[in-house]
Amino acid sequence: MLKEVNSTEFKELVDKGLVLADFFSTTCGPCKMLSFVLKDVEKEFGDDLTILKVDFDQNKELTAEYNVAGYPTLILLKDGAEVKRLQGLQQKPVIVKLVKENI
Amino acid sequence: MAQYDLIIIGAGPAGMTAAIYGARADMNVLMLDKLAPGGQIINTNEIQNYTGVGTVNGAELAYQMFEHTQQFDTITFDYATVKEVVDKGGEKLVRCEEDDKEFTASSVILATGTRPRCLHVTGEDKFRGNGISWCAICDGAQYRDKDVVVIGGGNSAVEESIFLAGIVKSLTIVTMFDLTADPIACDKLRAMDKVSIYPYQDILEFVGDTRLEGVRFRSTKTGEEKTVSCDGVFEYIGLTPTTECFKELGVLNQMGYVEVNDRMATKVPGIFGAGDCVTKNLRQVITACADGAIAAQEASHYVKNL
Numbered sequence: 001m002l003k004e005v006n007s008t009e010f011k012e013l014v015d016k017g018l019v020l021a022d023f024f025s026t027t028c029g030p031c032k033m034l035s036f037v038l039k040d041v042e043k044e045f046g047d048d049l050t051i052l053k054v055d056f057d058q059n060k061e062l063t064a065e066y067n068v069a070g071y072p073t074l075i076l077l078k079d080g081a082e083v084k085r086l087q088g089l090q091q092k093p094v095i096v097k098l099v100k101e102n103i
Numbered sequence: 104m105a106q107y108d109l110i111i112i113g114a115g116p117a118g119m120t121a122a123i124y125g126a127r128a129d130m131n132v133l134m135l136d137k138l139a140p141g142g143q144i145i146n147t148n149e150i151q152n153y154t155g156v157g158t159v160n161g162a163e164l165a166y167q168m169f170e171h172t173q174q175f176d177t178i179t180f181d182y183a184t185v186k187e188v189v190d191k192g193g194e195k196l197v198r199c200e201e202d203d204k205e206f207t208a209s210s211v212i213l214a215t216g217t218r219p220r221c222l223h224v225t226g227e228d229k230f231r232g233n234g235i236s237w238c239a240i241c242d243g244a245q246y247r248d249k250d251v252v253v254i255g256g257g258n259s260a261v262e263e264s265i266f267l268a269g270i271v272k273s274l275t276i277v278t279m280f281d282l283t284a285d286p287i288a289c290d291k292l293r294a295m296d297k298v299s300i301y302p303y304q305d306i307l308e309f310v311g312d313t314r315l316e317g318v319r320f321r322s323t324k325t326g327e328e329k330t331v332s333c334d335g336v337f338e339y340i341g342l343t344p345t346t347e348c349f350k351e352l353g354v355l356n357q358m359g360y361v362e363v364n365d366r367m368a369t370k371v372p373g374i375f376g377a378g379d380c381v382t383k384n385l386r387q388v389i390t391a392c393a394d395g396a397i398a399a400q401e402a403s404h405y406v407k408n409l
Contacts, residue, residue, distance in 0.1 A: 025244065027148070027240065028162075029141070029144075029147065029160065029165075029241075030145055030146065030162075030240075031241075032145070032162035032163070032165075032166065033138070033139035033140070033145050033165065036139045036140070036169075037139050057244075069245045070236070070242040070244075070245055071244075072241070087232065088241065089138055089139065090138075091137050091138055091184070092139075092182040093182060093183075093184075093201045
């Protein structure tokens with residue numbers, strides 16, 4: 001599942017299984033292209049992975065809570081606990097490998 | 104192993120244009136990129152000199168170009184980091200890092216572009232990604248109402264400085280020469296409040312203990328040293344070609360750029376170059392697209408004559 005969420009929805013979903021949080025900005029080019037990559041990542045994992053997209057500018061408290069300074073920032077969480085954090089546009093094979101290692 | 108008429112390595116404007124021209128010439132095309140389509144333009148907030156589109160966001164243009172390529176059933180896109188291209192005469196072998204993936208084609212276009220150059224001075228590695236950045240659009244927001252230094256004076260430096268000046272408390276531009284960007288952009292930057300410009304400087308050091316605190320530099324004219332306090336630095340000091348994986352082909356010059364003739368052909372038959380990674384003077388989206396069109400057309404002629 002790939003879904004853009006607000007803070008409330010994020011907190012409802014983040015504790016459930018494997019979650020890849022994508023903190024993005026609508027003005028950021030690498031963020032746009034990471035969205036492109038994440039759509040392909042979603043196709044590989046289906047329901048085994050929840051991809052939550054969080055608008056950096058619209059959810060300031062949440063970004064502060066997760067200590068997100070720049071964008072795009074990807075955080076992989078397992079049952080709510082942070083497993084790994086990646087900053088900047090990432091290669092699809094790198095994301096896929098990371099998810100597979102934690103599934 | 105999948106067999107193609109043409110493999111394009113790099114899906115920036117040159118690679119995507121080459122794919123369209125290749126498909127229109129009835130070739131079966133594979134386009135590879137290690138990240139996502141777009142290349143360097145995804146880091147550009149506004150492109151203002153691509154004919155016919157006025158002002159456009161770089162990532163938006165990249166998306167439009169990619170959607171254009173997807174109108175052709177004969178263009179396949181795949182994520183792969185190429186580690187080697189082997190010339191076997193009429194067949195070229197492309198080896199990738201991922202799971203030892205391999206592809207073959209009758210022709211190959213090298214369109215891997217460039218990446219930002221680094222200064223390699225004291226403190227750069229220490230504060231890389233944590234105070235020093237190469238993408239103002241990505242990391243600029245965290246320096247709202249803070250003091251920022253931009254290093255460089257070319258088009259990228261000046262355009263991104265104009266963007267940053269609207270966010271930060273103070274912006275200091277330190278450059279090795281004078282500003283060399285388009286005169287209109289330079290005039291706009293010079294007229295902005297809170298902007299200071301130090302031309303003809305050598306960067307000596309990024310200063311700070313656990314966090315970046317400043318930049319120390321020295322005038323190449325007077326020898327005078329100065330340290331400017333700052334919370335963040337953005338480097339725009341030029342580009343270096345991403346061509347290491349083509350070294351064995353023997354098509355690179357001393358600087359690492361792909362040497363091509365006016366038909367975008369390298370000295371290896373069936374291997375072409377296009378875009379920012381080739382030897383040329385003007386590296387722009389529009390010149391990259393032109394290179395891609397020419398390279399694909401020439402690749403088509405080459406394949407048909409095999």
